[in-house]
Amino acid sequence: xEEKNSNRGKNVYGVLLAGGVGARMGNVEKPKQFMELGGKxxxxxxxxxxxxxxxxxxxxxxxxxxxIRYTQDIMDKHIPQRERAVVIEGGDTRNExxxxxxxxxxxxxxxxxxxxxVTHDSVRPFVTHRILQENIEAAQQYGACDTVIPxxxxxxxxxxxxxxxxIPDRSVMYQGQTPQSFKAKKLKQVYDSLNSQExxxxxxxxKIFVMKKEQVRLxxxxxxxxxxxxxxxxxxxxxxxxxx
Amino acid sequence: xEEKNSNRGKNVYGVLLAGGVGARMGNVEKPKQFMELGGKxxxxxxxxxxxxxxxxxxxxxxxxxxxIRYTQDIMDKHIPQRERAVVIEGGDTRNExxxxxxxxxxxxxxxxxxxxxVTHDSVRPFVTHRILQENIEAAQQYGACDTVIPxxxxxxxxxxxxxxxxIPDRSVMYQGQTPQSFKAKKLKQVYDSLNSQExxxxxxxxKIFVMKKEQVRLxxxxxxxxxxxxxxxxxxxxxxxxxx
Numbered sequence: 001x002e003e004k005n006s007n008r009g010k011n012v013y014g015v016l017l018a019g020g021v022g023a024r025m026g027n028v029e030k031p032k033q034f035m036e037l038g039g040k041x042x043x044x045x046x047x048x049x050x051x052x053x054x055x056x057x058x059x060x061x062x063x064x065x066x067x068i069r070y071t072q073d074i075m076d077k078h079i080p081q082r083e084r085a086v087v088i089e090g091g092d093t094r095n096e097x098x099x100x101x102x103x104x105x106x107x108x109x110x111x112x113x114x115x116x117x118v119t120h121d122s123v124r125p126f127v128t129h130r131i132l133q134e135n136i137e138a139a140q141q142y143g144a145c146d147t148v149i150p151x152x153x154x155x156x157x158x159x160x161x162x163x164x165x166x167i168p169d170r171s172v173m174y175q176g177q178t179p180q181s182f183k184a185k186k187l188k189q190v191y192d193s194l195n196s197q198e199x200x201x202x203x204x205x206x207k208i209f210v211m212k213k214e215q216v217r218l219x220x221x222x223x224x225x226x227x228x229x230x231x232x233x234x235x236x237x238x239x240x241x242x243x244x
Numbered sequence: 245x246e247e248k249n250s251n252r253g254k255n256v257y258g259v260l261l262a263g264g265v266g267a268r269m270g271n272v273e274k275p276k277q278f279m280e281l282g283g284k285x286x287x288x289x290x291x292x293x294x295x296x297x298x299x300x301x302x303x304x305x306x307x308x309x310x311x312i313r314y315t316q317d318i319m320d321k322h323i324p325q326r327e328r329a330v331v332i333e334g335g336d337t338r339n340e341x342x343x344x345x346x347x348x349x350x351x352x353x354x355x356x357x358x359x360x361x362v363t364h365d366s367v368r369p370f371v372t373h374r375i376l377q378e379n380i381e382a383a384q385q386y387g388a389c390d391t392v393i394p395x396x397x398x399x400x401x402x403x404x405x406x407x408x409x410x411i412p413d414r415s416v417m418y419q420g421q422t423p424q425s426f427k428a429k430k431l432k433q434v435y436d437s438l439n440s441q442e443x444x445x446x447x448x449x450x451k452i453f454v455m456k457k458e459q460v461r462l463x464x465x466x467x468x469x470x471x472x473x474x475x476x477x478x479x480x481x482x483x484x485x486x487x488x
Contacts, residue, residue: 040337101313122275146252146408148400152449152473154420155399156392164390164460167420167451168401176398204398216408218400223476229396232467239483 011115012186014050014059015101018043018071018122019090031067031227033122034074037152040243042228043071044078045125045194053080053132056118057110060101062090077204094203095191102184113185116140119205120179123228126240131179131221138217139181143218147225148174180206190214192240248297255359256380257428258294259345260302260313262287262366263334275311276472277366278318282485286472287315288322289369289485295323297376299361304348306334306341317404339435345427357429360384363449364423367472375465377422382461383425389461390450391469392418421465424450434458 018033032041043244049060063071071087079085088104090097098119105111116139120127131147138145151173157166187205190212194202202208209216230238260415262277263354277287287305294303307315311469315331323329332348347358349355364371375391382389395417401410431449434456438446453460472481 077482098290105464142407146400151419152471153397155395156390156418156420156450157416158392158418158462159416161416162462163386164450164454164462165416167260167454169445172401172403172405172409174400174402175395177402201413204414206400206413210408210411218402218406218408223474227396230467235483236480239479 004042006100010055010057011112012055012057013105013110013115013117014056014103015098015117015119016047016050016061016092016122017058017090017119017178018042018063018067019094019097020060031064032234034067034070035228035234037228037234037237038126040078041074042125042237043122044074046120046122047075047079047085049125049127049129049132050118050120051081051085053071054086055130055136056135059085060104061085061087061122062097062101063087065089071151093178093199095199095205095208098205099188100193102188105184111184114140114183116181117184117187118179118181121227124178124225124229125237126222126225127179128222128225131219131225134180134219135179138219139183140216142215143186144180144182144209144214145219146180147177147219147221149177149221149223149225152223174218176204176206177225177227179219180204182209195240215238254299254301255354256299256301256358256361257345257349257354257361258300259290259342259361259363260287260294260303260305261338261341261363261367261422262305262307262311263338263341263434275308276478278311278314279472279478281369281472281478281481282381285318286369286481287366288318289296290364290371291319291323291329291371293369293371293376294362294364295329297324297373299377299380300328301354303329305329305366306345309333325343335447337443339443342449343432343435345405346432349428351430355381355428357427358376358384359428361426361428362423362425365471368422368469369472369481370466370468370470371407371423372469373468374428374467375463378463379423379425382463383427386459386461387430388424388426388450388453388458391421391463391465393421393465393467393469395419396467418462420448420450421469421471423463424448426453430458
């Protein structure tokens, strides 16, 4: 029986960004997306959220070249029906990694005007079905969206890194999470219009849209949709997964 | 024997802000500063950090009127030498609460040009000796300081609360924590110069200094110096305290 709310075949692709080498995690043997949480690699926990959501035609996992085989192996082990999930080589930067995903869709003749990609940090394993669903819908409707939560801390700006230069009004400040979702062709088009200096500065894909005066819709994230970057985060994540 | 690095008698006061009624914590019977963590009220854990630091002449605990007696009782129970810690009624706003602390110092003839107050959220129990020490020194040297950590998330600005208006360069963005420390007389002076509309907008004491073109030095906080605001934070805090 066909699922009622299924977006399957609707031209939507998950893009799991697993390109990091984990320099901030200290002296660990593996990039942080491969560290285990409750018995499973963090990347697998994030991937599962995409696999069980009916909205994706395919999920592209972008991994560093030397970790592609390893990523395939853990996916074989942990993801029962993994034919929708493929591993692709990431790029040197976050945006180049996203472009590799788009180029893959192009090569596979899967890219048209309405193709949506839902890009997500592989080290944010607590993303929810609702967040994914709202990303798909917002990207389809507005062309781009960013998952955010209202800033819980006061945001402080300092150009000198020594003295405060500004404390902007907190009520208009948000903390960015992922997914960030886009009409893929549009993203490629605006990215290709950047010069190399702009490409170096604009490390956030949503920022490219903002710079080019394109709309980016907000999608409400969750406080617990954390990014596992530091050992501290892993500790927090362990307490979260214990409570699941 | 006199401690070598003691600032005792140096005109430095701790100001623990415990005025909140905890509306964001959901349906709980007590304000969040009184909730227990590892067997002690959160406020007590924060207060202990001040009490064991030799740098403070006195620690002023600012509590809501109806919770003053309760605050005194838990301090009697948990803080062995509590003669340096006094409970004072808080004000209607964060800044009014700080002003109540300064007025107390004035009444007690403890306020002069060099008097420093180290103001701290009573719901940030993981503040450290180093952070307190650097606050004292920075406020003495520069007149004001703010405890911050580099923004871990991308910061997103949205005036419409629906679409992104800006994504500022993350490398100059910080997340504000506490303590915030000040030369108390200077703070009172700049606060008194505000009109009632400005007082309503400038809910952050450091922002008053910034607005008035006064220097505010950055002090490095800690990722784990979290503010316990939501039930999620309490869960994180429990995992942190278990690891202490």
